Amino acid sequence: MINRYTQFPLLGHNTFGMDVQAAQFIEFDCEDDVFELVREGIDAHHIVIGGGSNLLFLSDYTGTVLHSRIMDIEVVEENNDSVLLRVGSGVTWDDLVAYSVDNGWQGLENLSAIPGEVGASAVQNVGAYGVEAGDLIECVEAVSVIDASKRCFSKKECRYSYRSSIFKHEERGKNIITYITFRLNKTSKFVLTYGNLKEIAVGLGELSAKNIRAAVMQIRASKLPDTKEFGSAGSFFMNPVVSYEKADALAQSFPEMPMYKTVTGVKLSAAWLIERCGWKERRVGNVGVYKYQPLVLVNYGGATGKEVYDFSAMVCQSVKEKFGVELVREVIVVE
Helix, strand or coil: CEEEEEEEECHHHCCCCCCCEEEEEEEECCHHHHHHHHHHCCCCCEEEECCCCCEEECCCEEEEEEEECCCCEEEEEECCCEEEEEEECCCEHHHHHHHHHHCCCECCHHHCCCCCEHHHHHHHCCEECCEEHHHHEEEEEEEECCCCCEEEEEHHHHCCECCECHHHCCCCCCEEEEEEEEEEECCCCCCCCCCCHHHHHHHCCCCCHHHHHHHHHHHHHHHCCCCCCCEEEEECECCCEECHHHHHHHHHHCCCCCEEECCCCEEECHHHHHHHCCCCCCEECCEEECCCCCCEEEECCCCCHHHHHHHHHHHHHHHHHHHCCCCCECCEEEC
């Protein structure tokens, strides 16, 4: 079924708590609905949203907002080592993680308590505690808004990298994602390299996906705000990656700066950079830096999208002036 609404309030569809509305809001329940919508013609000025956990609306949206209610979860293949799970794009992400853990399937437990829906995970390549969604995605099914053709993107075609995918770049706005297939493990292949994750998980009992999930949820609760209390989109900025030459120069001036070598350069800690620029717990009007995690900007109540954006611009400018490093917003700004 296709449901259509006009002048639809988006307050419940963005975790930043922006009190804005969409000129048109359309929800669809199945893949056939998507084909029907595309054949009718979709507004060129449109966005597809999940839970709105990575969006910052600057104002009312004058176009069309599309939202998936495809809720199927199906095992399409299984052997002694792994299972292929085909999941509808409208499934709540943490419900999927809980479902996989309850069934004894491993891989998603590190991504517990991340807000949003499954469809967005394939776009953003959500990640936490050493694991990214793209590590586990086998393929992404979508319908082209250009010609209503069915498309199936392999893991390789999705071009996953740090918080990035083909859906954020070359294919941005060209497809409506309907299903994602994940390959999950049935044997122990836990990722426990992040901080004290292993220590906390073991402290809860045996080393299991269930206890790793509980440990992740405990860590996240201690560092990230409850969006029912403060509007937030989680990490607002990405960790910048600089050249080896730039990293060497920074290390000479700031020997205590955390650095992590990657195949494309050296990753810096955006939280460290922001805190060293004096932004910890700073607030301007209704917007501020969360006291437990400098990567997180919060709406203390009543902030507009422009206020949040302007605040983030001040943070970016100070980091650039002090370190010569450009911060990139992880949050998608919607105008």
